[in-house]
Amino acid sequence: xRADVLVVGAGLAGLWTxxxxxxxxxDVVLADRRTRLDTTVRTTGIFVRRxxxxxxxxxxxxGPPVRRMVLYPPSHRDxxxxxxxxxxxRVGDMAALYLELxxxxxxAGVRLELGTRYLGTHGDVHLLxxxxxxxxxxxxxxxxxxxxxxxxxxxxxxxxxxELLVGAEEVFAVPRRSGVVPAFHCVLDPRLAPGYLAWVxxxxxxAHVGVAGYPDRYPHGLRDALRRFAAAAPGLAGVPxxxxxxxxxxxxxxxxxxxxxxxxxxxxxxxxxxxxxxLTAGGLDPCLRLSAHAADVLDRALRTGDRRELARYDGAAxxxxxxxxxxxxxxxxxxxxxxVAAAGVAAVRTPPGRAAARRILFGHGSFPDPLPLPGEGRxxxxxxxxxxxxx
Numbered sequence: 001x002r003a004d005v006l007v008v009g010a011g012l013a014g015l016w017t018x019x020x021x022x023x024x025x026x027d028v029v030l031a032d033r034r035t036r037l038d039t040t041v042r043t044t045g046i047f048v049r050r051x052x053x054x055x056x057x058x059x060x061x062x063g064p065p066v067r068r069m070v071l072y073p074p075s076h077r078d079x080x081x082x083x084x085x086x087x088x089x090r091v092g093d094m095a096a097l098y099l100e101l102x103x104x105x106x107x108a109g110v111r112l113e114l115g116t117r118y119l120g121t122h123g124d125v126h127l128l129x130x131x132x133x134x135x136x137x138x139x140x141x142x143x144x145x146x147x148x149x150x151x152x153x154x155x156x157x158x159x160x161x162x163e164l165l166v167g168a169e170e171v172f173a174v175p176r177r178s179g180v181v182p183a184f185h186c187v188l189d190p191r192l193a194p195g196y197l198a199w200v201x202x203x204x205x206x207a208h209v210g211v212a213g214y215p216d217r218y219p220h221g222l223r224d225a226l227r228r229f230a231a232a233a234p235g236l237a238g239v240p241x242x243x244x245x246x247x248x249x250x251x252x253x254x255x256x257x258x259x260x261x262x263x264x265x266x267x268x269x270x271x272x273x274x275x276x277x278x279l280t281a282g283g284l285d286p287c288l289r290l291s292a293h294a295a296d297v298l299d300r301a302l303r304t305g306d307r308r309e310l311a312r313y314d315g316a317a318x319x320x321x322x323x324x325x326x327x328x329x330x331x332x333x334x335x336x337x338x339x340v341a342a343a344g345v346a347a348v349r350t351p352p353g354r355a356a357a358r359r360i361l362f363g364h365g366s367f368p369d370p371l372p373l374p375g376e377g378r379x380x381x382x383x384x385x386x387x388x389x390x391x
Contacts, residue, residue, distance in 0.1 A: 003029040004302055006126050006139040008118040008152050010037055013270025013287045014145030015101040020295035022108035026302055029137060030105060031116040031128055037102050038095035042250035044169060044208050045092040051285040052090060058100060063091040063203040066182045069361050073345040074189040074338040076234050080348045084362045089184055091203055121155040141298055142266035148251040150272035156263050161274050163255030165196055168226045169210025171246040174202060174239055185235040188341040192225045195333045200235045209233050212252060254278050254329055256322045261315035264307040269294045273315065278322060278329035
């Protein structure tokens with residue numbers, strides 16, 4: 001098997017990068033160990049306003065808009081409600097979205113190899129194991145879109161995520177209720193979500209009930225914390241939980257964008273590159289923006305035949321613009337008692353606290369746009385459904 005680029009992992013980052021490269025005229029193979037892309041969904045699928053404005057996402061795969069954020073102390077009493085004038089969040093049906101993106105990738109010419117595991121790299125030879133047995137793929141570059149614990153990063157000698165949260169959630173349909181405003185409920189309670197948050201996102205069609213935190217701070221396990229939170233989750237009083245509940249779980253990198261995310265043989269995108277907001281743990285907007293940048297860099301390297309072009313894919317330069325959020329991540333990681341958590345929510349009730357919370361939760365700072373490559377204007381990859389590969 002020969003190709004210009006082998007992309008490993010067919011999540012949002014891998015599908016986006018592969019499709020952009022194929023549309024630029026390159027021969028791309030996309031390998032994923034799953035036999036179906038609509039199984040084993042790990043992300044909550046929250047798209048923020050900046051993404052909704054810049055990317056033409058298919059409305060049939062998006063839930064109703066959410067404008068309200070409610071922050072709770074551990075007691076769940078006297079929460080802080082923040083309302084926006086804009087549609088701040090919409091939850092994607094990620095299984096359907098993956099299938100849509102896969103169809104678009106195939107239409108662009110991507111060779112999608114499902115049920116295929118990545119085993120390692122030796123020069124330009126990449127070892128895979130597909131349904132029919134071992135396969136050698138010869139490709140100029142390999143892209144690691146294989147998640148927070150990336151095997152491609154290990155093989156290429158690139159940086160790997162060291163600071164990880166673990167998260168778990170349950171997703172189920174909710175009945176229509178008159179007078180209920182779609183809302184994103186977040187609880188700051190280190191007993192349930194050490195170093196992060198417990199959440200209920202109820203958009204009026206589906207509820208996402210989840211917890212996440214540092215794995216070594218769950219004395220009785222993550223599932224036990226989720227069970228305890230779900231039993232008294234705010235915003236769902238009187239809502240019956242159906243028998244059909246989708247369960248999701250996975251690691252979340254929160255150490256910030258990694259410094260070394262490219263080398264002469266390939267690069268990393270998505271969670272593999274640490275492209276997740278250190279503070280909010282939101283990863284879909286960074287995923288799309290970094291993948292667009294990766295496609296630009298690889299396109300130029302393939303057209304010039306110069307592997308040194310990948311040096312322009314510089315994680316250290318982008319990481320420098322995350323200093324504030326990395327500092328706040330360290331502060332959140334130090335919240336270890338309910339009293340400190342309650343004091344934090346109390347601070348948000350003040351006018352300066354509300355203003356800061358609005359900037360963080362409703363702002364446009366999810367991920368910095370990479371600078372244009374020298375000698376080029378930035379490609380308008382976000383302007384139309386055709387270029388975005390999503391709408």
